[in-house]
Amino acid sequence: MKIAILGPGAIGSTFAWHLSRAGHDVTVVARGARLRWLEEERAIVRGDGERAGVTVASSLDAATPWDIVLVTVLSPQVAAVLPALRASAARRVMFMFNTFERLEPLRDAVGAERFRFGFPGGVFTLLIDGRIHPQVRAGTTVDDADVAQLFNAAGVPTVVERDMQSWLRSHAAMVAPLMSIGVIVHARGAGVTWEEAATHARAFAAGFEIVRAHGNAILPTAIGVSARLPRVVVTALLWMMSRTKMSSDLGRLGAAEPRMLIDMMNTAAPQLAAPLLAIRP
Template sequence: MNIAIVGPGAIGSTFAYHLARAGHDVTVVARGQRLAYLEKTRAIVTSEGERAPVLVSGALDTQTPWDLVLVSVLDHQVDAVLPTLSQSAARQVMFMFNTFAPFDRLRDAVGTERFVFGFPAIAAQLQEGKLKAQVIPRALSFLQITIVTDPRWAEIFSKAGIPTDTQPEMHSWLRTHAALVAPVMTTCLRAYQRGRGLSWEEAREMAAAMAEGFDLVRSLGHRLTPSNLETFSKLPAATHALLFWAISRSAAPATFANQGPAEARALIAAMATAAPGQSARLQALRP
C-alpha cells in the first residue's frame, strides 16, 4: 500500500513506524521542526534506536493516487489541510483525531466514498524527535482499542501491529468519548500543575461535569457508545467522584499534561456549541 501520513506527531509517527515496518510505502508530510528532523533521519526513530525508513515531504502531493492519506492532526488544525485533501487523488482519506463536531465538513471535503474516520488507542510521545509509543493490545480491548469505520483498514492496521476494530457508530463513540475525557484531561492538568491531587469537592465537580456531558450526548440523539459506558454512567455519583480523585493521584496527570489544555478546551467549546445552555458545569471547569 502507498500511504501518506499528514501530521507525523506522536500518533501519526506510530502509524508510520508500524506501517513502514510491515512493508507499506509510507510518506510522512510534516512541517517545522518535525520536518527538519525527519529530513535528516529519513526514518521514524524510536527511543530504543529502532528505525523504520519513510519518505519525507513538506506538502502532500495531490497528484499521487495514495491508497490512503491518514490525517493525524488536532481538530482545530484540520481546516487548513481540507483544500489540499479535497484536490488529492487519494483513494481514501482517514481522519484521526479527537472531536465532538459533526463529520459534515470533513465528508463534504473529500467525498462520502473516500471518507474514513478512526481513533487511536495509543499512548505515545516524541522525545527529542524520537518516538516512544505503547500500542494498546487486543487483550485490553475491553478498555479501549484503536477503531476505524472501514473494516479493510482495521485488518491492515492489525496486521501491521496496531490491533484495530471496526466501529460503525463512530460519531456516537466520539461524542461519548469527549464527554468522558474532557473532565479527565482537566483533572490531570490541574493535578500536574499543582503537584497534588484533587480535593474531594473538586472530584465531585468533575463527576458532575462528566454526567452533564453524558446527558448532553443523549440529548443530541446518540446512545452512549460503547454500551458499557451506559452502565458506567449509572453508577453512583460518589463512585464517579472517587474515580476522578484516584486519577488525580495516579501517573495519568504527567501523561495528559504533555498534551496541554488545548484539546480539553476545544472539546468543551464544541459541546457548548452543539447544545447551547447544556454545559454549564463543563464550561466552569474549562482549563
C-alpha cells in the same frame, strides 16, 4: 500499500513507524521544525533508537493514488488541509483526531465514497526531541474493516465501530474531565481533592447529557455503563484515578485538547455546558 500521513506528530508518527515496519510505503507530510527533523533522519525514530524509514514531504502529492491518507492533525488544523485532500487522487481518506463536531462537512469535502474516520484510542505517545516514546494498547477504533485489518497486522490493535459520530461524542464527554484532572495533577504533583473530583463528576454527567441531547448513542458499551454510574461513584473513581500515573501522563499532553473539547460541547449545547465550563483548564 502506499500510505500518506498528514501530521506526523506523536500519534501520526507512531502509525508511520508501525506501518513502515510492517512493510508499507509510508510518506509523512510535515511542516516547520518537525519537517526539518524528519528531512535529516528520513525515518521515524523511537526513544530506544529503533528506526522505521519513511519518505518525507512538505505537501501531499495530489497525483499519487494513495491507498489511504491518514489525517492526524488536530481538529482546528483540518480546514487548512481540506483543499489538498479534496484534490488528492487518494482512494481513502481517514481522519483521526478528537472532536465533538459534526462529521458531515468532512465527508462532503472528500466525498462519501472516500471518507473514513477513526480514533487512536489505544495509542499514547510522547514526542521528545524528535523521537517517539509510544505505548500501544487495545482501543484504536475505526469505521472500516479493511483499515482495521491493516492496523492490526501492523501491531496496532484496532476494532470496528460504524457509528463513529456517536463514538467520538461519547469519548469526548468521557475524556474532557479526565484530561482536565490530568492538567491539575501534572501541575500540582498530587491528586485532586474530593471537592474537585465532585466538580469533574458533574462535568462528566453534563457531557453525556449533551451527547444524548444530540440524539447520539453512548458508545462503546463500557462508556455507556460508566455514564449510568451514580454521581458519588464517579466522584470516587475520579478521585482515585487522579492518584495514578495515567492521570499525570494525560496532564503532560497539556490543556489545549480538553479546552477544545469543552468549547465544542459548549457550542453544541450552551444551555447544558455550565458544569463543563467550570472545569475548563
